[in-house]
Amino acid sequence: MSRIGEQKSRISDIEAARYITGALRDISAVELKKLRKRFEQNDIFYSELRELFQLVWRIASADNNDVVVTKSTKSLYVAYTTNRHFYGSLNHDVMKKFIAGTNVKDSCLIIGDVGKQIWMSNGQKRREVSFLSFAGDEPNANEKSALMKQVEEHKHVYVFYPGFTSVFHQDVEMVDITYRPTKKASTKKEYEDLPQYLFEPDLSEMVSFFNNQVRYALFERLLLETQISRVAARLVKMDTADQNAHDIIKLETRTLRRIRTSFSSKRMLETVVGYIQWHNRQTQLIGQ
Known part of the structure; x- marks a missing residue:
């Protein structure tokens, strides 16, 4: 979650700069x-x-x-x-x-x-x-x-x-x-x-x-x-800076989506692994 928070903060700073x-x-x-x-x-x-x-x-x-x-x-x-x-x-x-x-x-x-x-x-x-x-x-x-x-x-x-x-x-x-x-x-x-x-x-x-x-x-x-x-x-100069900030925001937003997707995939994988481990333990208990 810290990476997502950092990326959101970065986008927020760029948006503020673009506003200025x-x-x-x-x-x-x-x-x-x-x-x-x-x-x-x-x-x-x-x-x-x-x-x-x-x-x-x-x-x-x-x-x-x-x-x-x-x-x-x-x-x-x-x-x-x-x-x-x-x-x-x-x-x-x-x-x-x-x-x-x-x-x-x-x-x-x-x-x-x-x-x-x-x-x-x-x-x-x-x-x-x-x-x-x-x-x-x-x-x-x-x-x-x-x-x-x-x-x-x-x-x-x-x-x-x-x-x-x-x-x-x-x-x-x-x-x-x-x-x-x-x-x-x-x-x-x-x-x-x-x-x-x-x-x-x-x-x-x-x-x-x-x-x-x-x-x-x-x-x-x-x-x-x-x-x-x-x-x-x-x-x-300010118009060019505004356009550059717009392009950077688009790039950073895509990066944020990738981080979120990666985080969600990791959570899902952890859930599946945890379920498999729990299922295996239950199977062993039943076998005993």
Whole structure:
């Protein structure tokens, strides 16, 4: 009976685990639906805002405006991972592309405990490497502001992050969160065909506003896409775990039936043997 009890307990534990993974899957599905709705609502707005930001920057550069001159000409490469192993291979995919996309001469920043662990285990070398971890997997308002302030002195800041392609597929993307044009304009001739804009109060203040407020809004857009990718990866992982638990329960239930059958057969055999022994004793007594 102890084997039957142990097997029942094992099945009960697996069913509890399946219940948890199923609940997490359902929660992820609801969360994903809400996040996608938020992301798709303002897609055109953010695309136009990004283009306008780059246009303002190009015009300011063409006018040799001092506000577009950075104190540093260095580029910073950032890997954006999480603190927990909860998103399938997403963090490993980010770090794989990050390592392949940088070299020993680059300055690097790795966000997230998982990214740091992967980096240390690979033994990579770069000119400058620093690490940063948020309190959770998603930064709060203060952490966002601190990060933007930390990287604002760099000419370009390339972030490797999990871009959202579909629920079942996420691709690692790289984007420059300074949102400056990749090609700096040297003459105004390139803008002859562009619409004419009137900048108020003036171009310098407009660029300053874009650098602080608009760039922050665009960065939040990147964080939202990253969150969608992570929730989608968690959804797929939990769904797979739920299916695996279902298959294991079926296997363990068959094992339980075999144990019960074996136990019943053993009891029946013991009963038959006991009856034969009793019958033989009775026969001997009658013969005497």
